[in-house]
Amino acid sequence: MHLLLRRAIPPALKRVAPYTKISLRGYRLPTRSTSMAEENIKYLVRVKGGPLEVAKAPKPTDLASNDVLIRLKAVAINPADTKMIDEGHRVTSYPFVPGLDGSGIIEATGDAVERIKVSDEMIGLFQSNDRSGSFQTFAIVDEQKVTKKPPSWAFEEAATLGVCYATAIAALGIGLKTPLPFIIDGPRTGLVPSYILVLGGSSALGAAVIQLLRLALPDSTVFATSSPKHHTHIVNTLGAHRAFDRSSSSLVEDVKRGTPASQGLDAIVDVVGAGTSDIFEAFNPNGPKRYAQVWTGEDKIQTPEDVDSVLFRSRDLSQLQGGDNIMLSLQTLLEDGRYKLPLPVNNVGQGFEALQKALDLMRMGVSGEKLVVTF
Numbered sequence: 001m002h003l004l005l006r007r008a009i010p011p012a013l014k015r016v017a018p019y020t021k022i023s024l025r026g027y028r029l030p031t032r033s034t035s036m037a038e039e040n041i042k043y044l045v046r047v048k049g050g051p052l053e054v055a056k057a058p059k060p061t062d063l064a065s066n067d068v069l070i071r072l073k074a075v076a077i078n079p080a081d082t083k084m085i086d087e088g089h090r091v092t093s094y095p096f097v098p099g100l101d102g103s104g105i106i107e108a109t110g111d112a113v114e115r116i117k118v119s120d121e122m123i124g125l126f127q128s129n130d131r132s133g134s135f136q137t138f139a140i141v142d143e144q145k146v147t148k149k150p151p152s153w154a155f156e157e158a159a160t161l162g163v164c165y166a167t168a169i170a171a172l173g174i175g176l177k178t179p180l181p182f183i184i185d186g187p188r189t190g191l192v193p194s195y196i197l198v199l200g201g202s203s204a205l206g207a208a209v210i211q212l213l214r215l216a217l218p219d220s221t222v223f224a225t226s227s228p229k230h231h232t233h234i235v236n237t238l239g240a241h242r243a244f245d246r247s248s249s250s251l252v253e254d255v256k257r258g259t260p261a262s263q264g265l266d267a268i269v270d271v272v273g274a275g276t277s278d279i280f281e282a283f284n285p286n287g288p289k290r291y292a293q294v295w296t297g298e299d300k301i302q303t304p305e306d307v308d309s310v311l312f313r314s315r316d317l318s319q320l321q322g323g324d325n326i327m328l329s330l331q332t333l334l335e336d337g338r339y340k341l342p343l344p345v346n347n348v349g350q351g352f353e354a355l356q357k358a359l360d361l362m363r364m365g366v367s368g369e370k371l372v373v374t375f
């Protein structure tokens with residue numbers, strides 16, 4: 001593998017059509033020729049906090065028997081991407097290829113793969129490393145980590161599903177410990193809170209949690225907080241019963257008034273690390289007081305002693321009953337139209353520059369949308 005292109009592209013080069021082979025002051029771009037099309041263009045980071053760089057490698061061929069090779073068509077940006085690139089969060093070795101979300105076309109399959117065929121259009125759950133990061137032309141993942149893209153969904157839309165869906169399963173199954181009736185061989189018993197508040201309903205994770213709560217607990221009432229501009233989406237599209245202004249000074253009182261006799265909540269799912277001491281006053285004093293908080297990479301949020309606080313994260317899914325089946329289960333939900341696009345897509349553009357721009361946008365913070373880049 002060798003370096004092709006560093007962060008800044010000279011202005012003269014930007015005017016040239018993409019994929020035209022050219023040499024200018026030492027910079028080169030790949031061509032569209034057949035042989036070059038088999039190259040793996042990687043967007044990688046060499047040192048902690050270092051810039052994203054472009055490099056090329058041969059198309060990978062070292063598939064294990066349960067692996068699939070995916071040609072990426074679109075990737076979505078997650079907060080974890082910038083935490084990994086900028087702070088080295090959970091990065092074990094360098095150089096590493098970031099990227100946890102993506103969609104694309106199956107290029108090759110391992111010997112034991114039967115469910116998936118070459119040319120299938122897939123949604124994937126990727127891992128930030130040289131082999132499985134989604135910020136490259138070709139990535140290898142286990143077949144359990146992919147699900148078929150519905151034909152009517154654009155690759156850009158499909159790319160946004162994986163991480164927030166998987167982490168939402170962890171929120172319900174590990175954080176709340178609710179039944180998961182839509183997961184093949186998933187838990188069928190567990191906590192059934194009557195009133196649940198999702199802190200961060202307009203985040204990608206919150207949008208997934210709200211939908212899955214409605215599927216898992218159809219008789220429960222789901223509230224969510226966000227900026228007011230997202231309330232219509234949260235209620236009308238995602239299915240929450242009510243949305244509350246996250247900045248309201250009367251949030252606790254407003255939420256409690258939404259429950260019978262103002263008794264309060266049974267559970268809170270905090271997907272953005274928004275738990276403050278006053279929100280715990282919204283709990284029903286006689287309820288389970290379950291507080292499921294996502295691991296954001298920051299310190300765990302401290303809670304009053306009588307609050308049942310549980311940290312959840314997607315990497316613990318292997319501990320969950322049916323955890324290996326979550327992507328196969330997503331396929332059924334999508335085919336039945338029971339799981340919707342969580343958030344509107346902001347397609348930032350194509351290729352390296354768009355990827356850099358999308359990461360910068362993520363660093364500034366997003367509101368109720370998913371940033372996507374096409375390859």
Ligand SMILES: NC(=O)c1ccc[n+]([C@@H]2O[C@H](COP(=O)([O-])OP(=O)(O)OC[C@H]3O[C@@H](n4cnc5c(N)ncnc54)[C@H](OP(=O)(O)O)[C@@H]3O)[C@@H](O)[C@H]2O)c1
Nearest residue numbers: 079167200202203204205226227246274296313314367368
């Ligand atoms: N450990 C894991 O496995 C894992 C997996 C996935 C995500 N995460 C973490 O979970 C968090 C959320 O991820 P994401 O992708 O869903 O983030 P995101 O979509 O980028 O989150 C942006 C949203 O957060 C909302 N928000 C920010 N502060 C809020 C507050 N105090 N109250 C309510 N809403 C608030 C904003 O709402 P408004 O614009 O409406 O104000 C905005 O829509 C991140 O910290 C991420 O790293 C962890």
